[in-house]
Amino acid sequence: MVDQQMIWDEDAARSYDSPGEGMFDPAVLGPTVATLAELAAGGRAVEFAIGTGRVAIPLADAGVEVAGIELSHAMLARLREKVGEDRIPVVQGDMTTASAGTGFSLAFLVFNTISNLLTQDEQVECFRNAARHLAPGGRFVIELWVPQLRSLPPGHDATVEVSEPGYLLVDTYDTLRQHVVSHHVRFGADLEDGHEARIGRSPHRYIWPSELDLMARLAGFELESRWADWDRSEFTADSRSHVSVYRLVGPAPR
Template sequence: MVDQSRLWDAHAAAEYDTPGEGMFAPEVLGPTVERLQELSAGGPVLELAIGTGRVAIPLREAGVEVTGIELSEAMIARLREKADALEIPVVMGDMTTASAGEGYSLAYLVFNTIGNVLTQQQQVECFRNAARHLAPGGCFVIELSVPDLRSLTPGTGGTLEHSEPGYLLVDTYDTLAQILVSHHVHFDPPVDGSRQASIGRTPQRYVWPSELDLMAQLTGFTLESRWADWDRSEFTAESRSHVSVYRLSTLDR
């Protein structure tokens, strides 16, 4: 089993933030924060795997009370450079078991983070832990990509996802274990006619939407909404990602 706290080390934390670009781009982050603010309904919220505060900081700036759970000490340290513990409290621990109290109106997991949990049983425990934190009737929101197994050529186990000078991204699939490993290959500038390459690997367990819905049912949630993106666009068979909103039962747990 991969030690996720080692995977998200000081080097990863230092390179995680890309202000104004990628997942930090305003057109990506703005709708995310807007939807989460609406779903919080004025109550406190919990971010599982809060990371460096990409979502939590602008959400707090929008007036939402945010608490986080995070396994990586290095990621928390990066967050603390931008927001102190009074602004955004964080409990260090595993998002499947760590406790940050009760009574939240919303819990959320964004940008494929539930995939960092590499077994089905532990992913179910993420739902259970979210339920323990929520008030009855609270929401659990998950943003997740849709497995693109149709792109696999018969007889191969991988795809080239991105290529640019100095960088390649190759995804490989174990379709029995539902494990996708992203291989990030960086090439240094040529020296004496040769180039040195470094490789970083990030494993994820991919989850089909229907499997995610079953996990929700097992832990007291029902699917309330599913969109293709935070802009509430329609989720279709061609959608490459989804934002799923689950509602916790109002019955005593």
């Protein structure tokens, strides 16, 4: 069993935030927050795997009442350096079972984080837990990448996803179990510890969009919308990711 506390440790929490760049770029974060605020429709929102508050804090600044669930001690400690419990209450625990309350209008899980759950059963339980948090008609929003198996060379099980100065991302696939390990290689003079290179690894279980929709149905949801990105561009066969919006139409599982 993978110890997520060891993956999302103090080093990960310390290096997670990149203000103004990457997933913190206003061009990325702005549409994310604007769309979630609209989908909350004036109600309360709960973020599963709230992390350091990348989305939750600006969403709260936009006037949405936000709560969260977070497993990692280190990520939660980093969040608490930015905002107090009175502003964004967070329950520490597993997003498949932990409860931050009920009656929310919106639950959301962004930036591929559902793939941190490494079995199909855990991923289904995440949907069921989201349903338990929501009021009737509430929405569950998931942002997730599309597996790029078509880019695997014949006879190989790895792809280079990012290659840029100082950083290399290589994904290795186990197609039998739908597992991916992302290898993050950082190198160059900017490393603070004096090493020539550092490598970090994170395991994932990838999910096809159709499989995700079936998980939703098992928990009482139906697909309301699917976009290629937060700008609501059309999702196509060539899309590298998707934002899927599910609405709770059946009774929440107990």
